[in-house]
Amino acid sequence: MDLILVAVISLGAIGLIAAVILYVASKKFAVYEDPRIAQVAEVLPQANCGGCGYPGCSGFAEACVKAGSLEGKLCPAGGQAAMSKIAAILGLEAEASEPKVAVVRCNGSCENRPRIVKYDGARSCKVAHATSAGETACSFGCLGCGDCVSACKFDAIHMNPETGFPEVDEEKCTACGACVKACPRVIIEIRPKGKNNRRVYVSCVNKDKGAVAMKACKVSCIGCGKCVKECSFEAITVTNNLAYIDPNKCRLCRKCEAVCPKNAIVSVNFPPRKPKVETPAAVETPAAEAPKAE
Amino acid sequence: MKTFKIGGIHPAENKLSAASAIEVLGLPKQAVYPLSQHIGAPAVPCVAKGDVVKVGTKIADAGGFVSASIFSGVSGKVAKIDSVIDASGYRKPAIFIDVDGDEWEESIDRSENLVKECSLTPEEIVEKIKNAGVVGMGGACFPTHVKLCPPPGSKAECVIINAVECEPYLTADHRLMLEKPEEILVGVTLLMKAAKVEKGYIGIENNKPDAIKVMQEKAVAYPGIEIVPLKVKYPQGSEKQLIDAIIARQVPAPPAIPISVGAVVQNVGTAFAVYEAVIKNKPLFERIVTVTGKSVEKPSNFLTRMGTPMSQLIDAAGGLPEDTGKVIGGGPMMGKALVNTEVPICKGSSGVLIMNDKEARRGEERPCIRCAKCVSVCCMGLEPFLISTLASLNDWERAEKEDIVTCIECGSCQFTCPSNRPLLDMIRMGKSTVMGIIRARNAK
Incomplete structure (x- = not known):
């Protein structure tokens, strides 16, 4: 009987002392963490995609709270909605940001770009790029091993088995940029979604001279410069035999698409063009530019 | 008998052309000289389109201390300076020379007599x-x-x-x-x-x-x-x-x-x-190239002028066999599969190997069974299964710690792997990435 009592009392005493020590330590060595960090982290998507440039969502939350301003900060996955929630929590103003989307700038499907050799190395674009020029005569285009697909955390990019290159699901894409980093040939670009989701871009990254690019692929940019002359807004530049359309200057008139001899310029989400009738250009242009007014 | 201590393999030797005496190969119609056919800075062309060159004329100057000049192996006229697909598969700048006759620079001693004495410092x-x-x-x-x-x-x-x-x-x-x-x-x-x-x-x-x-x-x-x-x-x-x-x-x-x-x-x-x-005052413009393969009609060794397209060598050895699976520039272990046979012979082209379909095919890739064969054959004492995995996971920091840069890319690991894993492919890619990271860090 005595023995049990001693045990209970001594254990109780040890427990009490330990509790006191723990209590004092927790007060004395307490680390203050801004409660807002947890609040901000809660509204973030918790995808830890790294698209914001910080190590994961908690890193971004901490940076937002500590910086005291939301200038230059954007969670691409959460988008404007998440940023305005963060702004409300922190009492700051969110920067207006344009929604963006990943764009695959290659159209070299099996049909457009004939395979001239067979690559039998590791199924990885990085390896294929480092060890060979790829299966086609174009040493700039998509290698088709799908590094971008495995890099995507939002299931937004998939290989199309028919064409042999990746396609972006615009609904799911958050423009976090993981695929851009994964692509060894820098084919994927993050571009503004554009008005009404409409975009015009050069779907080619081939920097070879015209004659070489011409042979390699049916829809390669040959750097002829016709689009540059056609563009009324100075949005197109040709460097290293490759045209590039600046999305900030482009007014989506689609004149360049019409003049491109190789169909390398692509427009997406536009209504189908009206069949060409003998009408003066002045009539056609406003029709194509109509979405701007909205 | 002496040999090195760690690792190593013994692949089938297949020295099919060992008994074929060196033959002099005829001149090509057009010779092509890529400007970077050595380690270091690419050479800088010192001829222009239309210039007449002789055999042994310098056509490109060394582009730095670690670089080498390039000499014409043919006489003729410079046709153009354009790009050509070299053994890497990528387009590289090169000098094209249309061959006309076979006129050598006078300074070259073309006699066969052996001179042993040399009084130079x-x-x-x-x-x-x-x-x-x-x-x-x-x-x-x-x-x-x-x-x-x-x-x-x-x-x-x-x-x-x-x-x-x-x-x-x-x-x-x-x-x-x-x-x-x-x-x-x-x-x-x-x-x-x-x-x-x-x-x-x-x-x-x-x-x-x-x-x-x-x-x-x-x-x-x-x-x-x-x-x-x-x-x-x-x-x-x-x-x-x-x-x-x-x-x-x-x-x-x-x-x-x-x-x-x-x-x-x-x-x-x-x-x-x-x-x-x-x-003999003769600059480097020709070399001996082995053309071989199990299906090749006449495995040979040719004394070849540089710039000659590989197709000419293959034709001289009996033409491309019907069952060709791969044409490799170099040997089967370190060589690279070629994109086309018009790739010119360069200073480092030691051979053209034509593999038949059966030989060329890679086995089906299966999961690693941790047999550690790759570790025991690695002559640099590395763990190929580990560094190739680190490279595929983009863990460059750890790959560097595991000494990926000491890999000599001999391919013994991939040769010996019973699961046919593309170990060398991954390690090569990882090594070049890590070396890039190290260079960038040192430049800072």
């Missing part, structure tokens, strides 16, 4: 080697004059000549030793003089007993040169493995180089090129 020899655009002929194409100018603080103790030819199929060095032994030995003497050393070793694997015998007989007359027969093991022709095999010294991890342990390693083909450059 070591510095003059190095200068002559540099001015002849000589690079390592084994395949890596490191400029020879750079190896002969040791960095301050290090001193050469011996010259090691790599006559191992450990790659299966290739026989270019073997034939050279049988047909030009004295020239090689004079070349080695010149290299020893240039490196200011008294001792020279020539390492030959003992699957070439005829070459060992010839070289041993002739070497008696050349003081300081020792012929070292070596046990057959791949990759003995790698610089570090050869140093280990012959003088039992280990080259530490990069940035250490062979000279750090007192060795200057040169290929046997380089020794011959040095002889021709110094004694």
Whole structure:
């Protein structure tokens, strides 16, 4: 009987002392963490995609709270909605940001770009790029091993088995940029979604001279410069035999698409063009530019 | 018999062309000279379109200290300076020359007589080697004059000549030793003089007993040169493995180089090129190329002018067999599959290997079974299964810690893997990425 009592009392005493020590330590060595960090982290998507440039969502939350301003900060996955929630929590103003989307700038499907050799190395674009020029005569285009697909955390990019290159699901894409980093040939670009989701871009990254690019692929940019002359807004530049359309200057008139001899310029989400009738250009242009007014 | 200590494999030798004497190949219609056919800065063209060149005319200047000049192997007119697909599969700038006749520069001594004496100083020899655009002929194409100018603080103790030819199929060095032994030995003497050393070793694997015998007989007359027969093991022709095999010294991890342990390693083909450059005033514009393969009608060794398209060599060896699966520039272990057969012969093109369909096919990739065969064959003491996985996961920091940059890309791991895993593919990609990271860090 005595023995049990001693045990209970001594254990109780040890427990009490330990509790006191723990209590004092927790007060004395307490680390203050801004409660807002947890609040901000809660509204973030918790995808830890790294698209914001910080190590994961908690890193971004901490940076937002500590910086005291939301200038230059954007969670691409959460988008404007998440940023305005963060702004409300922190009492700051969110920067207006344009929604963006990943764009695959290659159209070299099996049909457009004939395979001239067979690559039998590791199924990885990085390896294929480092060890060979790829299966086609174009040493700039998509290698088709799908590094971008495995890099995507939002299931937004998939290989199309028919064409042999990746396609972006615009609904799911958050423009976090993981695929851009994964692509060894820098084919994927993050571009503004554009008005009404409409975009015009050069779907080619081939920097070879015209004659070489011409042979390699049916829809390669040959750097002829016709689009540059056609563009009324100075949005197109040709460097290293490759045209590039600046999305900030482009007014989506689609004149360049019409003049491109190789169909390398692509427009997406536009209504189908009206069949060409003998009408003066002045009539056609406003029709194509109509979405701007909205 | 001597060999290196760690790892190594013994693939089937298949030296099909060993008995074929060196034949002189005819001139091409058009010769193409890529500007970067050596390690280091690309050469800078010193001719323009329309210029008339002779055999041995310099057409491109070295683009820096670690670089080499390029000489025309044909006479004719410069057609254009454009891009060509080289052995890497990518387009590289190159000089195109339309061949017209076969007129040589007057300064080149075309006589066959052997000259043993040379009164030049070591510095003059190095200068002559540099001015002849000589690079390592084994395949890596490191400029020879750079190896002969040791960095301050290090001193050469011996010259090691790599006559191992450990790659299966290739026989270019073997034939050279049988047909030009004295020239090689004079070349080695010149290299020893240039490196200011008294001792020279020539390492030959003992699957070439005829070459060992010839070289041993002739070497008696050349003081300081020792012929070292070596046990057959791949990759003995790698610089570090050869140093280990012959003088039992280990080259530490990069940035250490062979000279750090007192060795200057040169290929046997380089020794011959040095002889021709110094004694005969003949710049490097031709080399011996093996054309071989199990289905090839006539496996041969050709003395080929550089710039010749590989298709011409293949035709001379009986044409492309019907069951061709792959055409490889170099040997089966270190060589690269070619995109087309119009790739020109460069300074480092030791062979053209035509693999048949069955040989060329890679086995189906299966999961790693942790058998550690790759670890036991790795001649650098690495863990290939680990570093290839780290490379595929983009864990560059840890890949660097696991010494990915010391990999010599010999391919033994991939050769031995029972699961057919693409180990070397991954490691190659990882190594180049990590080296890029290290370079960027050092530049800061």
